[in-house]
Amino acid sequence: MDSRRITTSQRETTRPFSLKKQPRLGESIIQGFLLFCGVLSMFTTIGIVVVLGSESIAFFRQVSIVEFVTNTVWSPQIDEFGILPLLLSTLLTSTIAMFIALPTGLAAALYLSEYASSRARSILKPILEVLAGVPTVVYGYFALKFMTPVLKAVFGEANVNIYNMASAGLVMGIMIIPMVSSMSEDALSAVPRALREGAYGLGATRLETAIKVVLPAGISGIIAAFVVAISRAVGETMIVAVAAGAKPTFTFNPFEAAETMTGHIARISGGDLSYASIDYNSIFAIGLTLFLMTLGLNMVSRRLVRRFREVYE
Amino acid sequence: MTTLNDKIKSGLPQGEAARRNVASRRRTGAIWRTIFLSATIIGLIALSLLIYNVVNEVFGYVATEYAVDPATLSDKPLDDLSKDELVAVLQDNMRANAFRTLEREKPMADRSESEVYDLVIERVLKPQTLETWTLRDSWFNKAAIDAQVASEFPEAKLEFRSWLTAGFLTTPMSSDPLRAGVRTALLGSLWMIAITILFAFPIGVGAAIYLEEYATDNRFNRIIQTNINNLAGVPSIIYGMLGLVIFVRTLEPITSGRIFGADSGNGRTIVAASLTMMLLILPIMIINGQEAIRAVPLSLRQASYGLGATKWQTIWHHVLPNALPGIFTGTILAVSRAIGETAPLIVVGASTFIVTDPDGPFAKFTVLPIQIYNWTSRPQPEFAHIAASAIVVLLVMLLSLNAIAVLLRNRFSKRG
Numbered sequence A: 001m002d003s004r005r006i007t008t009s010q011r012e013t014t015r016p017f018s019l020k021k022q023p024r025l026g027e028s029i030i031q032g033f034l035l036f037c038g039v040l041s042m043f044t045t046i047g048i049v050v051v052l053g054s055e056s057i058a059f060f061r062q063v064s065i066v067e068f069v070t071n072t073v074w075s076p077q078i079d080e081f082g083i084l085p086l087l088l089s090t091l092l093t094s095t096i097a098m099f100i101a102l103p104t105g106l107a108a109a110l111y112l113s114e115y116a117s118s119r120a121r122s123i124l125k126p127i128l129e130v131l132a133g134v135p136t137v138v139y140g141y142f143a144l145k146f147m148t149p150v151l152k153a154v155f156g157e158a159n160v161n162i163y164n165m166a167s168a169g170l171v172m173g174i175m176i177i178p179m180v181s182s183m184s185e186d187a188l189s190a191v192p193r194a195l196r197e198g199a200y201g202l203g204a205t206r207l208e209t210a211i212k213v214v215l216p217a218g219i220s221g222i223i224a225a226f227v228v229a230i231s232r233a234v235g236e237t238m239i240v241a242v243a244a245g246a247k248p249t250f251t252f253n254p255f256e257a258a259e260t261m262t263g264h265i266a267r268i269s270g271g272d273l274s275y276a277s278i279d280y281n282s283i284f285a286i287g288l289t290l291f292l293m294t295l296g297l298n299m300v301s302r303r304l305v306r307r308f309r310e311v312y313e
Numbered sequence B: 001m002t003t004l005n006d007k008i009k010s011g012l013p014q015g016e017a018a019r020r021n022v023a024s025r026r027r028t029g030a031i032w033r034t035i036f037l038s039a040t041i042i043g044l045i046a047l048s049l050l051i052y053n054v055v056n057e058v059f060g061y062v063a064t065e066y067a068v069d070p071a072t073l074s075d076k077p078l079d080d081l082s083k084d085e086l087v088a089v090l091q092d093n094m095r096a097n098a099f100r101t102l103e104r105e106k107p108m109a110d111r112s113e114s115e116v117y118d119l120v121i122e123r124v125l126k127p128q129t130l131e132t133w134t135l136r137d138s139w140f141n142k143a144a145i146d147a148q149v150a151s152e153f154p155e156a157k158l159e160f161r162s163w164l165t166a167g168f169l170t171t172p173m174s175s176d177p178l179r180a181g182v183r184t185a186l187l188g189s190l191w192m193i194a195i196t197i198l199f200a201f202p203i204g205v206g207a208a209i210y211l212e213e214y215a216t217d218n219r220f221n222r223i224i225q226t227n228i229n230n231l232a233g234v235p236s237i238i239y240g241m242l243g244l245v246i247f248v249r250t251l252e253p254i255t256s257g258r259i260f261g262a263d264s265g266n267g268r269t270i271v272a273a274s275l276t277m278m279l280l281i282l283p284i285m286i287i288n289g290q291e292a293i294r295a296v297p298l299s300l301r302q303a304s305y306g307l308g309a310t311k312w313q314t315i316w317h318h319v320l321p322n323a324l325p326g327i328f329t330g331t332i333l334a335v336s337r338a339i340g341e342t343a344p345l346i347v348v349g350a351s352t353f354i355v356t357d358p359d360g361p362f363a364k365f366t367v368l369p370i371q372i373y374n375w376t377s378r379p380q381p382e383f384a385h386i387a388a389s390a391i392v393v394l395l396v397m398l399l400s401l402n403a404i405a406v407l408l409r410n411r412f413s414k415r416g
Helices: A002-014 A025-062 A065-070 A084-115 A118-133 A136-155 A165-189 A193-201 A206-217 A219-235 A238-243 A261-270 A278-312 B002-011 B015-058 B083-093 B096-105 B113-125 B135-140 B142-152 B166-170 B183-214 B219-231 B236-250 B270-294 B298-306 B311-340 B343-348 B368-376 B381-415
Strands: B059-066 B127-132 B157-162
Touching (some): A025 B219, A025 B236, A025 B311, A084 A206, A136 A238, A136 B311, A165 A219, A165 B015, A206 A219, A206 B015, A219 B236, A238 A261, A238 B368, A261 A278, A261 B236, A278 B219, A278 B236, B083 B113, B096 B113, B127 B142, B127 B381, B142 B157, B166 B183, B183 B219, B183 B270, B183 B311, B183 B381, B219 B270, B236 B270, B270 B343, B298 B311, B311 B368, B311 B381, B368 B381
Antiparallel strands (some): B059 B127
């Protein structure tokens, strides 16, 4: 009994530093702050969903969802709220943009990853990146002051409206090229060298290797780049707000003026908008549609990227 | 063995045919190589066209006409008049009411000579732009322009003008394109960016540190990561709508400065815009910051732990200094995105017409891209010229930012 007491007291006095992790107040506070920073992004998403959702509900109390998705007239003055004209022009401008951006971007990616010397790549890539860094309002100016006159010269003064979807779409395509090429190049560069060497060993030319071996191997990454590009085109605002026109029209003619979803939101909210009006609620319904479209596209793209990473890493 | 060999031989071209086959495949290859190269060059051409188009509008001839002939105002040329003589001219040629209003705004005695000179031009001479030409026309069709001006506007003065001048940078917004400048917009952009960085930098870096150094691979952290990646793909105009509801309306007492005693009327202020921009650029900053932190070698952390440093000490003294060049580069990329961003600010409610300088976080404001948008959407050709000039200002700002990013990175990486 006695001896045991001595040993415990001895143990306590001679015990070395405890190696157990000690709680430190300062460190915990810092970690808490960092966690908050990370979680803030969650609040942003929740904020977006709540804001778009609640204002849209206020809108759909007054306008039925069925009318919203089937009516081909968007004219708030006479209480016609059909998203189709806005959706159609959004899809039309995006399609035109994709006709420019996807082939050009992919071809540029093939050149940069399969053909270009490292010196050529170090010159060409930054130039393409500058193109991606130009503010979109500048592209809007370019579309209106350069592309539209060019279209008028080519297709005839009378056939092309001053504000038209074609010039907005074409310039949007130019803007998106660098994004497609850089993402596709990442996908192509991730294809292991062994695959190329195998193809060369069998006597394939550089083109055959690029098209028949490297491209199929990187295809999911390339499609992911395409999907992100589409999402970017759908959400692009300033080019269409400047160059496409300001009147929601249900038309398939790309040389006519029409208003896209983003263009409409920008125009309506630009004025002094009364918070209680149905106009105000309606832009949130459009915003919600836009958000769901781009979110869906981005998720598809991320899934594709993950797939191609899994195969080769 | 021989049968297989024969099979291959019969199936594949031989001799001359093989050579032709290879030659044609090489030809196809060369053709496509050219196509791929030209696709890359399209980017280069587009960039040059864009710059050409902007520069073309910045310079050119302008034909102006004064409502009153300057020679009738005074016996001396206008430029030689002293300030008092200019005031006299002003007084003689304006209605008394209008002059008194000017005097009430700011007494003539307090105005500088050039201010009075500008007033004489603006209020008495009233120059009107009759027609403008682009740089290309001015260079190649000088004779035609002279002939046109001589026949159509015999009274007019034709002068070669750079729309982008030092005065353009220091003059506030005006409804007259000849006198409009970007001063208010430039200051608005700088205020907005400064406050955006103030909020976004610590939060962005903090989140990046959390995700790279603290977060374990569990469900919760994976959701945060996925969420950040998804946010990077949300269209910017959606952020504008979020900002409108949260910062402009819900937090109006704060963003309008009411609770700080600086009421600006409503929440459409610089702070609201900056907070919206912060949410917009945070995902980009976090993703770039994570990459920078991930690039710091593990051995550095282990050495620090080995000497008994705590986790935070390790991060603060070793990981962060090494990741800083990358973090700065990412920040500057995000900032240049924010400077050029227009759509969310339109939704949040940047004003398009502001003549007073923003004087604090709770001021109403306008920014360069909004100014460009506003001028671009006007049909008169004069506005195209000043829009082009504002574009040059914006692009120069972005280019110098990128140059700073490169310099910073080089300096830090040498030290490290």
